[in-house]
Amino acid sequence: xxxxxxxxxxxxxxxxxxxxxxxxxxxxxxxxxxxxxxxxxxxxxxxxxxxxxxxxxxxxxxxxxxxxxxxxxxxxxxxxxxxxxxxxxxxxxxxxxxxxxxxxxxxxxxxxxx
Amino acid sequence: xxxxxxxxxxxxxxxxxxxxxxxxxxxxxxxxxxxxxxxxxxxxxxxxxxxxxxxxxxxxxxxxxxxxxxxxxxxxxxxxxxxxxxxxxxxxxxxxxxxxxxxxxxxxxxxxxx
Numbered sequence: 001x002x003x004x005x006x007x008x009x010x011x012x013x014x015x016x017x018x019x020x021x022x023x024x025x026x027x028x029x030x031x032x033x034x035x036x037x038x039x040x041x042x043x044x045x046x047x048x049x050x051x052x053x054x055x056x057x058x059x060x061x062x063x064x065x066x067x068x069x070x071x072x073x074x075x076x077x078x079x080x081x082x083x084x085x086x087x088x089x090x091x092x093x094x095x096x097x098x099x100x101x102x103x104x105x106x107x108x109x110x111x112x113x114x
Numbered sequence: 115x116x117x118x119x120x121x122x123x124x125x126x127x128x129x130x131x132x133x134x135x136x137x138x139x140x141x142x143x144x145x146x147x148x149x150x151x152x153x154x155x156x157x158x159x160x161x162x163x164x165x166x167x168x169x170x171x172x173x174x175x176x177x178x179x180x181x182x183x184x185x186x187x188x189x190x191x192x193x194x195x196x197x198x199x200x201x202x203x204x205x206x207x208x209x210x211x212x213x214x215x216x217x218x219x220x221x222x223x224x225x226x227x228x
Contacts, residue, residue, distance in 0.1 A: 006157065
């Protein structure tokens with residue numbers, strides 16, 4: 001079945017630094033990738049949608065200059081949290097789809113900003 | 115605006131019991147509905163995907179139904195096991211919108227006691 005690899009699974013960084021999270025589709029070409037954020041006991045909230053080779057579409061309220069998304073190839077999308085602050089601490093999950101079927105999710109990244 | 119609600123928020127049952135998780139959505143114009151499982155601190159695992167033209171899907175001890183007109187879906191788990199303990203998320207994929215992204219419920223946290 002379709003597999004999406006997300007790395008790293010956990011990261012702790014200092015306030016003011018940047019963190020990059022990678023999302024790779026291992027056995028299919030992901031025309032579209034999605035980035036979600038999940039707070040404790042809350043549902044997943046879509047942050048942005050990225051299509052290979054084009055600029056990401058951000059949801060309302062998500063700062064595009066803070067959460068940089070790059071989808072340079074059909075198998076890789078990256079999310080960079082720039083100038084991270086403690087309030088950016090959260091669980092970030094990516095998902096990918098190769099067409100009109102279901103979505104495959106990565107294993108998530110727990111970001112802690114200290 | 116599409117809203118997805120899951121009831122109950124938490125459920126505790128003894129091992130071996132059959133159980134039903136409920137999901138409701140406000141806009142019946144959906145492309146498909148998907149049930150996921152999420153273990154603590156982990157990503158999402160897709161369990162069942164029901165296209166809008168389908169009424170149900172089965173996989174092993176799991177059966178998911180879809181009634182688009184009433185905006186409801188149920189996930190039936192037969193002969194529950196402690197390994198089924200996790201949070202179960204329901205998500206609908208809408209037509210059009212932001213590249214067809216998923217709208218998630220907050221989930222039902224299931225605990226199956228030995």
